[in-house]
Amino acid sequence: MAILPAHQRPRIGLVGTGPWAARTHAPAIAAHAGVDFAGVWGRRPEAAAALAEASGTRAYEDLDDLLAECDAVAVALPPDVQAEVAVRAARAGRHLLLDKPLATTVGAAREVAEAAEGAGVASVVFCTLRFAPETARWIEERRAEGGWYVGEARWLGSLYGPGSASPYAESPWRREKGGLWDVGPHVLSVLLPILGEVTSLTAARGPEDTHHLILRHASGASSTATLTLGAPPAAAGAAITLHGTAGRAELPAWNGATEAYGHAVDALLAAARTGTPDPCDARFALRLTELLTEAEARAAGA
Template sequence: MRFAVLGSGFWATEVHAASLAGHPDAELVGIWGRDAEKAAAAGARYDVRGTTDLDALLADVDAVSISLPPSVQPDLAVRAAQAGCHLLLEKPVALSVADADRVVAATTAAGVASVVFLTYRFRTSTTAWLEQAGRSHLVGGSVTWLASTFAADSPFRGSVWRAEPGAPLWDLGPHALSLLEPALGPAVSAVGARAADGTVNVVLEHEGGATSTLTLSASASTLSAGEEFWVHGDAGRLVLLPEAGATAHEAHAVAVTELQAAALTGGAHPCDAAYGARQVRVLAAAQDAVAAGARRTV
């Protein structure tokens, strides 16, 4: 399957393009970017076309791997789907329910496959953890993700959209939901609050009565930074431990393989655009709950 990467920033070049360039069953054909110089440099790095001509690139590929800000992604995803390209999307799919629904409608109308790249969902350790969780009667769970997004050595320190006040929820929340919802069921309501330093705390109620907590920060000190994921029930507390040596590059390669399988079989992937849109609904409810200081339904 012939792929184009849409985006020429750090994540696009270091993860999406690198993964595709080394994938045994996919071919990286080109890289599109809004900045002609950056696009050309990214293309030269992988010996493929770097261009600002989106339509010409879409006409030459079977699929796109999108690595763009969530405010930009929906329009490009719709154009790619309308051109008949399968979609490997970044999280969050969009920053509004309306935009997320546009992406879903475009994939449905075009009959193209879609997968949202949620890093932890494409790791072997997560698959085993979710299988174990599926054999347990669970009553709750927790995700704590404290990031130092704007530290001097962070590759995301120049990210404009991550500097917005609600960004921790929209940047890290999709990862949390991708682990908690398969284990505990769909989230149906949210309450929350924001700490003085911008840390977001959300309590979700899930179908069936389980609850979970999310503690998310983009501005944690480097000494506080880290991630913790667990669920609990009759089998005790099931902790998702870090997978030694796991990289985003490897997870992306798995997502590429699974997108290709969905495209070939015509089946829906568990993390397709429709699931990405559902995440947007949960995040929008949580954001409103934090702002209003009141419970919001999904």
């Protein structure tokens, strides 16, 4: 792996200028005491210029110019555009801080994972619950306890519910792929480290974009997940509950994405400096893409 020296202050560039980049990525990178915010590139130069000015950095008109000035790149783009940029950045020797889902096809996700491994660069995929301190600690404690029998997850988002005015509702890929692909990675990123690898799954459609998943895990436990972005606002909410020999455990509340993103930056730096892959890396995100693809196909045939 291309090891980042411990004494080197890393430079991180941001690729993407949408609401998620402006509200989470850019503020977290700008506020991080251990990195330099090298600059911003976006497919709309005027948006890149505005975000760079607001973040105290510079905009780049050419992606390769930004990559030349970075040790690592944070990507805030639609998943299949992200995959192309991530492969390009990895081959340029840049460590990768990516978003979920890694891609919406298994082939594209595998290309990212293999490019990162082939180039010897570190990768972290930002599944929020794996990096928010409250939930990350809970996941590790539950994993260490073991003995879980059943997991129950529901993530009822109201992004497309009546009266929603969220800026993320304008995202074409979210409109096309729905809650399965948008919030599904969050749920799976919690269930897999606690209950083990998924050995079988089935899925069915519900109202709007709702998907119901039933999973069997290598530990012998089973879990269910209900995922949507189209719930009525009064019905919205997220919860994950485990039942087992330790009793009942509820996923705690977390404080939002910006703090968690700062911890994801820390995780990327640790992986880049030690050569030890992060558990939530591109290879793990490839596995999530495989599971979501299978669930989508099974629900379509149900």
